[in-house]
Amino acid sequence: MSAHAETDCLNLTLNIWRQEGPHATGSFEVRQLQDISTHMSFLEMLDCVNEDLVSEGREPVSFDHDCREGICGMCSLVINGQVHGPQPETTTCQLHMRHFKDGETITIEPFRAEAFPVVRDLCIDRTALDRIITSGGYISVNTGSPQDANATPIAKPDSDLAMDAAACIGCGGCVAACPNAAAMLFTGAKVSQLALLPQGAPERESRVLSMVETMDAEGFGNCTNEYECMAACPKAIDVSHIARMNREYMRASLVGSSP
Amino acid sequence: MAQQLDSKCPSGPIEERWTRHKFALPLVNPANRRKYTVIVVGSGLAGASAAASLGEMGYSVLNFCIQDSPRRAHSIAAQGGINAAKNYPNDGDSIQRLFYDTVKGGDFRARESNVYRLSEVSNNIIDQCVAQGVPFAREYGGMLDNRSFGGAQVARTFYARGQTGQQLLLGAYGALMRQVKNGRVQVLPRREMVDLAVIEGQARGIVVRNLVSGEYERYSADAVLLATGGYGNVFYLSTNAKASNASAAWRCHKRGAFFANPCFTQIHPTCIPVSGTHQSKLTLMSESLRNDGRVWAAKETGETRRPSDIPEDMRDYYLERRYPGFGNLVPRDVASRAAKIECDLGHGLGATGQAVCLDFRDAIAKGGKDQIAAKYGNLFQMYEMITGENPYEVPMRIYPAVHYTMGGLWVDYNLESTIPGLFILGEANFSDHGANRLGASALMQGLADGYFVIPATITAQIAGRSREAVDTNHPEFARIEESARTRNEQILSVGGGRSAESIHRELGLIMWDKVGMGRNAAGLQQAQKEIAALREEFWSNVRVPGTSDHQNPGLEHAARLADFLELAEFFAADAEHRKESCGGHFRDEYQTEDGEALRRDDEFAYAAAWEFNKVGQPATLHKEELSFEYVKLATRSYK
Ligand SMILES: Cc1cc2nc3c(=O)[nH]c(=O)nc-3n(C[C@H](O)[C@H](O)[C@H](O)COP(=O)(O)OP(=O)(O)OC[C@H]3O[C@@H](n4cnc5c(N)ncnc54)[C@H](O)[C@@H]3O)c2cc1C
Ligand code: FES
Numbered sequence: 013m014s015a016h017a018e019t020d021c022l023n024l025t026l027n028i029w030r031q032e033g034p035h036a037t038g039s040f041e042v043r044q045l046q047d048i049s050t051h052m053s054f055l056e057m058l059d060c061v062n063e064d065l066v067s068e069g070r071e072p073v074s075f076d077h078d079c080r081e082g083i084c085g086m087c088s089l090v091i092n093g094q095v096h097g098p099q100p101e102t103t104t105c106q107l108h109m110r111h112f113k114d115g116e117t118i119t120i121e122p123f124r125a126e127a128f129p130v131v132r133d134l135c136i137d138r139t140a141l142d143r144i145i146t147s148g149g150y151i152s153v154n155t156g157s158p159q160d161a162n163a164t165p166i167a168k169p170d171s172d173l174a175m176d177a178a179a180c181i182g183c184g185g186c187v188a189a190c191p192n193a194a195a196m197l198f199t200g201a202k203v204s205q206l207a208l209l210p211q212g213a214p215e216r217e218s219r220v221l222s223m224v225e226t227m228d229a230e231g232f233g234n235c236t237n238e239y240e241c242m243a244a245c246p247k248a249i250d251v252s253h254i255a256r257m258n259r260e261y262m263r264a265s266l267v268g269s270s271p
Numbered sequence: 272m273a274q275q276l277d278s279k280c281p282s283g284p285i286e287e288r289w290t291r292h293k294f295a296l297p298l299v300n301p302a303n304r305r306k307y308t309v310i311v312v313g314s315g316l317a318g319a320s321a322a323a324s325l326g327e328m329g330y331s332v333l334n335f336c337i338q339d340s341p342r343r344a345h346s347i348a349a350q351g352g353i354n355a356a357k358n359y360p361n362d363g364d365s366i367q368r369l370f371y372d373t374v375k376g377g378d379f380r381a382r383e384s385n386v387y388r389l390s391e392v393s394n395n396i397i398d399q400c401v402a403q404g405v406p407f408a409r410e411y412g413g414m415l416d417n418r419s420f421g422g423a424q425v426a427r428t429f430y431a432r433g434q435t436g437q438q439l440l441l442g443a444y445g446a447l448m449r450q451v452k453n454g455r456v457q458v459l460p461r462r463e464m465v466d467l468a469v470i471e472g473q474a475r476g477i478v479v480r481n482l483v484s485g486e487y488e489r490y491s492a493d494a495v496l497l498a499t500g501g502y503g504n505v506f507y508l509s510t511n512a513k514a515s516n517a518s519a520a521w522r523c524h525k526r527g528a529f530f531a532n533p534c535f536t537q538i539h540p541t542c543i544p545v546s547g548t549h550q551s552k553l554t555l556m557s558e559s560l561r562n563d564g565r566v567w568a569a570k571e572t573g574e575t576r577r578p579s580d581i582p583e584d585m586r587d588y589y590l591e592r593r594y595p596g597f598g599n600l601v602p603r604d605v606a607s608r609a610a611k612i613e614c615d616l617g618h619g620l621g622a623t624g625q626a627v628c629l630d631f632r633d634a635i636a637k638g639g640k641d642q643i644a645a646k647y648g649n650l651f652q653m654y655e656m657i658t659g660e661n662p663y664e665v666p667m668r669i670y671p672a673v674h675y676t677m678g679g680l681w682v683d684y685n686l687e688s689t690i691p692g693l694f695i696l697g698e699a700n701f702s703d704h705g706a707n708r709l710g711a712s713a714l715m716q717g718l719a720d721g722y723f724v725i726p727a728t729i730t731a732q733i734a735g736r737s738r739e740a741v742d743t744n745h746p747e748f749a750r751i752e753e754s755a756r757t758r759n760e761q762i763l764s765v766g767g768g769r770s771a772e773s774i775h776r777e778l779g780l781i782m783w784d785k786v787g788m789g790r791n792a793a794g795l796q797q798a799q800k801e802i803a804a805l806r807e808e809f810w811s812n813v814r815v816p817g818t819s820d821h822q823n824p825g826l827e828h829a830a831r832l833a834d835f836l837e838l839a840e841f842f843a844a845d846a847e848h849r850k851e852s853c854g855g856h857f858r859d860e861y862q863t864e865d866g867e868a869l870r871r872d873d874e875f876a877y878a879a880a881w882e883f884n885k886v887g888q889p890a891t892l893h894k895e896e897l898s899f900e901y902v903k904l905a906t907r908s909y910k
Contacts, residue, residue, distance in 0.1 A: 055551065066814055069814070071816050079343075080512070080551065082656075138339055142342070145444070145445065146449075151445070153446075161357070161397045171407075174404075175406040181437070182342055209404050
């Protein structure tokens with residue numbers, strides 16, 4: 013710990029998106045904030061904003077958060093135009109104020125995409141992602157029927173690659189970062205995880221066909237290879253999973269299993 | 272209500288009890304199940320696994336959670352792993368040994384029958400999860416890998432990098448969403464349960480507040496399952512997610528469900544220390560790190576050097592010194608208390624002196640940086656993100672933090688509370704962990720409850736009792752909805768000068784100082800007075816702006832805090848009543864000469880199940896005496 017960092021404090025100007033509900037028109041509220049410790053997380057800084065608002069008798073800013081350790085996928089802010097802020101492989105809740113400068117102006121907005129309507133202020137509705145999973149993002153196995161866990165060996169490289177894909181936290185940052193608001197990285201990660209595992213084989217075709225179909229129906233855009241999704245992904249999910257999904261999709265269309 | 276506690280534990284040889292009990296339970300014809308509605312509150316490991324399994328069986332399930340998606344429940348944050356008695360590494364593990372370790376680890380305050388059942392189904396859980404596509408870590412030969420975890424001398428922990436909870440929850444969530452597609456389960460996210468409808472003595476529904484519209488909604492059912500997690504956030508600072516709360520359980524307690532052993536709380540030894548007054552939660556560093564990291568404090572008091580500058584002969588590897596048998600792998604309660612003792616003695620490190628070191632220097636020298644990175648890469652990265660320090664180069668600083676609550680609503684062997692038809696699963700029940708939970712056993716218990724226990728035992732209510740059809744027009748629904756609404760309006764109308772946030776922080780300080788790791792009668796009495804006064808202050812001076820007819824995060828937090836302020840006093844009273852030290856409950860007055868916990872089995876070998884009377888008034892104690900037929904009562908020793 014560098015000794016001087018202890019005392020480092022920031023004064024900031026914030027432009028915070030406020031919107032009363034899905035159908036209301038929103039606007040930025042400008043707020044000044046003093047003496048923010050560089051040890052604070054970004055959300056702790058927003059806690060300070062909310063404490064100020066309460067003392068003024070005003071309703072706090074709504075923003076989604078829960079685990080505050082980068083795993084639940086609740087937090088979902090666009091900070092100075094960047095999904096989850098300036099640090100690579102970092103969720104909003106893991107971003108710390110040491111990455112900002114004294115006197116800086118910070119603009120804070122919700123993830124924006126047609127498929128993610130605003131609920132209130134910085135809070136959005138991401139149930140479209142749940143509906144993509146509902147359409148087939150699982151292995152159909154009932155409780156109680158399986159064989160012994162070690163009955164089917166799985167090569168470590170495959171299992172590791174499946175885990176890389178499974179690390180997706182479902183925050184929707186990929187959608188917000190994509191100029192087309194595509195959900196290819198999110199959907200690709202799940203398709204890829206299950207395609208890499210032998211357990212996923214029986215539903216290999218139907219899964220990819222239904223998930224892609226739902227993704228389109230939910231109003232997500234198309235992939236035009238911008239790679240913004242991967243750059244914004246806090247878990248560094250690789251675009252090769254999109255490529256695998258595309259191959260799976262092609263294959264399934266040829267094999268011709270209907271969802 | 273003069274109620275006799277009947278644990279409904281079967282008798283006979285322990286290995287046969289669960290099988291025999293299942294056989295004795297009534298069955299529900301598959302064709303009829305659709306006619307029965309089951310409410311499942313919570314979508315963590317316990318709730319999601321229960322809702323999915325009951326859906327597969329054909330019941331009509333309604334599943335509620337606070338988050339915007341069931342996949343985001345607090346279980347997602349579990350890092351380290353999940354236990355099972357598979358004995359894949361051939362190191363002498365067995366159901367018997369997992370059972371023994373859990374009873375002993377819980378310091379003999381758990382029910383033997385339940386613990387045995389938990390150990391028994393542990394293996395099915397792993398099979399189930401692998402079948403769902405959970406990518407557990409594997410060895411090069413393609414078989415599943417295991418590691419050892421605090422309190423165990425065998426490697427029985429399955430893991431998925433440092434994201435085991437996430438992978439298990441996503442498995443359960445997938446199963447849940449499959450039932451949504453099949454029309455068996457309806458998922459209702461962004462809903463907060465605010466009360467329980469007890470009609471003619473049975474739990475028949477709930478009232479929730481819709482966290483988007485602010486409206487109150489009523490749901491009726493044939494049975495209600497609560498899987499709402501633990502109440503660690505009563506300490507304000509804990510490793511729990513911010514929305515984790517006690518409200519659902521507490522409201523059920525006020526409707527007649529007994530609450531057991533609230534003072535049994537786990538303080539986890541390896542968390543990132545507090546860095547300032549702005550701190551909003553604490554981050555856990557998985558205990559698996561203790562497999563390779565060595566814990567040390569300064570040998571002398573007044574050490575001001577940076578940990579990496581402190582020479583070897585000035586470091587005290589106090590766990591290895593005090594517990595040569597288990598060393599760095601002693602159970603959590605032992606490790607946490609030892610860290611507190613070191614810091615209290617002035618051997619702590621860093622700017623605050625409230626930290627000890629977890630050092631990977633030797634492990635990196637031995638196995639290389641890559642090996643450590645492969646095992647713990649994401650944890651090291653997380654540590655660096657939060658502290659700005661690189662743990663490959665300097666020792667991690669750690670300190671204990673509130674992590675898990677062993678106490679919870681009392682349940683019988685069927686997981687049913689003292690309100691018929693109300694079942695409690697996962698961390699929300701008073702659990703199979705006694706006075707201390709072993710690492711990697713919460714995930715096991717949550718999934719055991721949801722996948723394997725409740726699908727069998729729910730028939731005790733569904734087929735075992737008769738009841739009239741009830742819909743949400745029943746006057747009881749109107750009454751409880753009105754009481755929930757009035758309470759929220761009251762909170763909004765106080766219009767005082769203090770934020771809920773600041774009151775919650777103050778509550779946390781009282782709890783940590785007087786009801787935390789070192790408890791004594793005077794402190795516990797003082798805490799109860801201070802909490803009662805703080806509760807008064809809340810109701811006369813809190814300031815919660817806005818209205819309740821839309822999403823209002825300030826109101827949501829304040830309403831949960833109001834429940835914590837009641838629970839906290841009750842918690843301290845339970846701690847005062849338990850005049851012994853056991854597991855996570857350490858009373859200064861009851862310790863051995865060398866400072867270890869002194870259990871008093873003659874007087875306290877019972878689960879304390881409390882019946883609610885009135886806010887601010889003592890609850891009534893009902894004792895469930897615990898008998899130990901298979902694991903002999905003995906003083907725990909990890910020396
Ligand atoms: C950081 C961390 C790491 C951990 N690591 C491990 C580990 O490695 N191994 C291990 O075994 N255990 C671990 N644990 C413990 C374990 O994760 C938890 O005990 C377990 O996940 C709890 O699961 P649950 O299903 O009971 O509840 P939770 O996962 O807490 O879920 C609670 C659910 O209830 C809902 N809910 C709550 N209140 C209401 C309400 N009023 N209305 C509607 N819904 C409500 C929530 O929305 C949520 O869906 C860890 C815990 C933490 C904090
Ligand atoms: S709050 Fe959970 S990922 Fe950010």
